[in-house]
Amino acid sequence: MIAIGMEGSANKLGIGIMLHPKDGSPPQVLANIRHTYVSPPGEGFLPKDTARHHRAWVVKLVKQALKEARVSVDDVDCICFTQGPGMGAPLQSVVVAARMLSLLWGKELVGVNHCVGHIEMGRLITGATNPVVLYVSGGNTQVIAYSSQRYRIFGETLDMAVGNCLDRFARTLHISNDPAPGYNIEQLAKQGKQLVDLPYVVKGMDCSFSGILAAIDGLAREWGLGGEEKAKEDEKNIQKSVIAANEGLESTPTRADLCFSLQETVFSMLVEITERAMAHVGSKQVLIVGGVGSNERLQEMMGIMARDRGGSVYATDERFCIDNGIMIAQAGMLAYGTGYRTPLEKSTCTQRFRTDEVFVKWRN
Amino acid sequence: MEDYKPPDLPSPFNNTTPPPTLLTQGAEAHLYKTTSLNPSNPAALKIRPSKPYRHPILDRRLTRQRILQEARCLAKLVREGVSVPALLALDWEGHGGEEGGWGGAWLMMEWIEGDVVRVVLEKWEAWMKNNQASLDESQIEREEAQVRGLLKKMGAAIGALHKAGVVHGDLTTSNLMLRPFAGADGAGAESVSTEGDVVLIDFGLASQSAQDEDRAVDLYVLERAIGSTHPRSEPLFDELLLGYRESYKGAPSALKRLEDVRMRGRKRSMLG
Numbered sequence: 001m002i003a004i005g006m007e008g009s010a011n012k013l014g015i016g017i018m019l020h021p022k023d024g025s026p027p028q029v030l031a032n033i034r035h036t037y038v039s040p041p042g043e044g045f046l047p048k049d050t051a052r053h054h055r056a057w058v059v060k061l062v063k064q065a066l067k068e069a070r071v072s073v074d075d076v077d078c079i080c081f082t083q084g085p086g087m088g089a090p091l092q093s094v095v096v097a098a099r100m101l102s103l104l105w106g107k108e109l110v111g112v113n114h115c116v117g118h119i120e121m122g123r124l125i126t127g128a129t130n131p132v133v134l135y136v137s138g139g140n141t142q143v144i145a146y147s148s149q150r151y152r153i154f155g156e157t158l159d160m161a162v163g164n165c166l167d168r169f170a171r172t173l174h175i176s177n178d179p180a181p182g183y184n185i186e187q188l189a190k191q192g193k194q195l196v197d198l199p200y201v202v203k204g205m206d207c208s209f210s211g212i213l214a215a216i217d218g219l220a221r222e223w224g225l226g227g228e229e230k231a232k233e234d235e236k237n238i239q240k241s242v243i244a245a246n247e248g249l250e251s252t253p254t255r256a257d258l259c260f261s262l263q264e265t266v267f268s269m270l271v272e273i274t275e276r277a278m279a280h281v282g283s284k285q286v287l288i289v290g291g292v293g294s295n296e297r298l299q300e301m302m303g304i305m306a307r308d309r310g311g312s313v314y315a316t317d318e319r320f321c322i323d324n325g326i327m328i329a330q331a332g333m334l335a336y337g338t339g340y341r342t343p344l345e346k347s348t349c350t351q352r353f354r355t356d357e358v359f360v361k362w363r364n
Numbered sequence: 365m366e367d368y369k370p371p372d373l374p375s376p377f378n379n380t381t382p383p384p385t386l387l388t389q390g391a392e393a394h395l396y397k398t399t400s401l402n403p404s405n406p407a408a409l410k411i412r413p414s415k416p417y418r419h420p421i422l423d424r425r426l427t428r429q430r431i432l433q434e435a436r437c438l439a440k441l442v443r444e445g446v447s448v449p450a451l452l453a454l455d456w457e458g459h460g461g462e463e464g465g466w467g468g469a470w471l472m473m474e475w476i477e478g479d480v481v482r483v484v485l486e487k488w489e490a491w492m493k494n495n496q497a498s499l500d501e502s503q504i505e506r507e508e509a510q511v512r513g514l515l516k517k518m519g520a521a522i523g524a525l526h527k528a529g530v531v532h533g534d535l536t537t538s539n540l541m542l543r544p545f546a547g548a549d550g551a552g553a554e555s556v557s558t559e560g561d562v563v564l565i566d567f568g569l570a571s572q573s574a575q576d577e578d579r580a581v582d583l584y585v586l587e588r589a590i591g592s593t594h595p596r597s598e599p600l601f602d603e604l605l606l607g608y609r610e611s612y613k614g615a616p617s618a619l620k621r622l623e624d625v626r627m628r629g630r631k632r633s634m635l636g
């Protein structure tokens with residue numbers, strides 16, 4: 001069985017092709033390509049521009065994916081697409097493309113929940129059997145565990161997603177959005193030494209980030225660390241600040257210190273709620289998925305926590321963590337295998353689509 | 365799993381006889397059973413080991429803050445007559461390990477007999493599953509009435525807590541205990557007994573507050589925890605709210621706020 005997965009719920013357009021061999025051997029990735037819409041420093045991606053980007057690239061990417069996978073259209077069994085959650089306009093443009101291909105090639109459609117796609121791909125790649133899942137990205141922050149045919153949400157953010165918090169602070173500091181703001185924060189944070197006091201907001205298994213963002217934005221303003229000029233200075237001074245940090249000369253925090261403190265604080269919160277969920281359901285495995293999941297500091301912290309509990313952490317790299325097409329193909333094919341189809345007239349998309357709304361027929 | 369070893373105990377617990385026995389490893393703390401003052405007096409010892417994944421400054425700040433907060437809440441609740449374990453001793457800067465360095469904080473409490481409500485409900489759910497076929501309608505009704513009674517007691521206990529001006533911060537069925545009445549013999553009973561006092565435990569995330577918002581969040585956290593761990597008992601949550609509503613004067617307005625809190629989760633379906 002071969003499926004094409006089409007993902008475009010945020011600024012990444014991903015097309016993936018997966019093969020589920022008939023003899024039951026492990027699924028194979030035939031093609032996994034992605035094109036990212038990158039906005040200038042200091043700005044986020046707007047739905048309108050992102051949708052335009054997806055429309056411009058989708059045909060090209062599908063063609064390229066088929067070529068890379070060395071399959072013809074006839075080999076394809078179904079077309080899987082992201083039904084939500086995500087940004088309305090980018091979702092729309094990808095759904096239109098999926099419908100078009102479905103009609104053109106006479107293939108059936110399978111609508112996929114974006115979060116379930118992440119979970120299934122993570123499970124496939126890492127081989128984790130029944131983990132507690134931390135799904136952290138620019139649009140979602142959830143702690144999920146499987147129980148009786150649903151991926152149940154044990155904890156989640158009460159306001160903004162953790163990735164959004166990091167991205168928006170990157171905007172304040174005018175850090176580049178290429179390849180991703182979170183990645184550049186991570187690199188800058190490696191030079192940070194000083195921990196700045198920030199709010200720490202955990203309510204049971206839920207957490208909140210908007211107050212932290214407001215606090216650290218305020219600190220950046222107070223110390224004059226935001227804005228374009230500082231970002232340029234930063235590039236020149238990297239050498240100098242490393243020396244200064246090593247000699248312990250600094251008294252007021254640097255931009256790197258703020259990134260460091262922000263990461264330490266929000267990741268501690270995430271590890272804490274994950275640990276609480278693990279204790280609650282009695283699981284020893286953690287799977288980290290989503291774009292923020294490719295942050296190595298988060299993986300390291302989670303690893304220490306899991307080790308102290310006698311468990312282990314499963315994480316993947318950016319090919320599978322960050323939004324991609326194969327995860328949609330993978331989750332779609334699992335559903336397709338149980339007989340699930342999305343008829344054309346129901347092939348809509350929605351910005352709000354909770355992880356626990358999906359009936360997980362393929363697991364027991 | 366093989367090479368897992370819990371962290372060293374802080375002094376003086378590293379040389380008490382008999383040594384404390386580890387009961388559970390929660391998310392934040394390890395719970396031990398030990399004795400207080402004399403060997404026949406059991407006590408619960410809660411240790412918050414330092415968390416190596418956290419930055420040391422953040423770790424110390426959070427650990428100290430939380431153990432003191434927990435102690436203050438417990439002390440207050442005992443004074444107000446809410447059924448919680450009594451506080452016996454604590455140290456927020458325990459010394460442990462070979463170098464005698466920072467070993468986390470600890471808190472010693474009164475020992476509570478019985479099971480946590482999660483276990484009681486699980487036992488009941490398993491029992492119902494096994495025996496449902498052989499029960500007639502009135503027996504099923506009696507069983508459900510029994511569990512409804514338990515949920516109502518839980519509601520009343522949470523109401524008493526809120527009335528005293530404390531919110532729990534992490535209400536789950538693992539943080540509520542059912543202490544059997546003294547002298548009651550649980551063994552040999554036909555089904556799972558729900559007799560006893562509901563005792564609230566684990567005030568690790570508790571804080572002092574009398575705001576409807578905090579109270580409502582408390583209830584919401586519990587509602588979600590019950591939904592995700594006890595699918596069968598979920599429809600009975602209303603019973604808990606009923607017990608809560610009757611427990612103190614401010615309850616109706618907290619329940620009203622609960623409606624708002626429920627609407628707040630992210631990416632709720634827009635239908636209905």
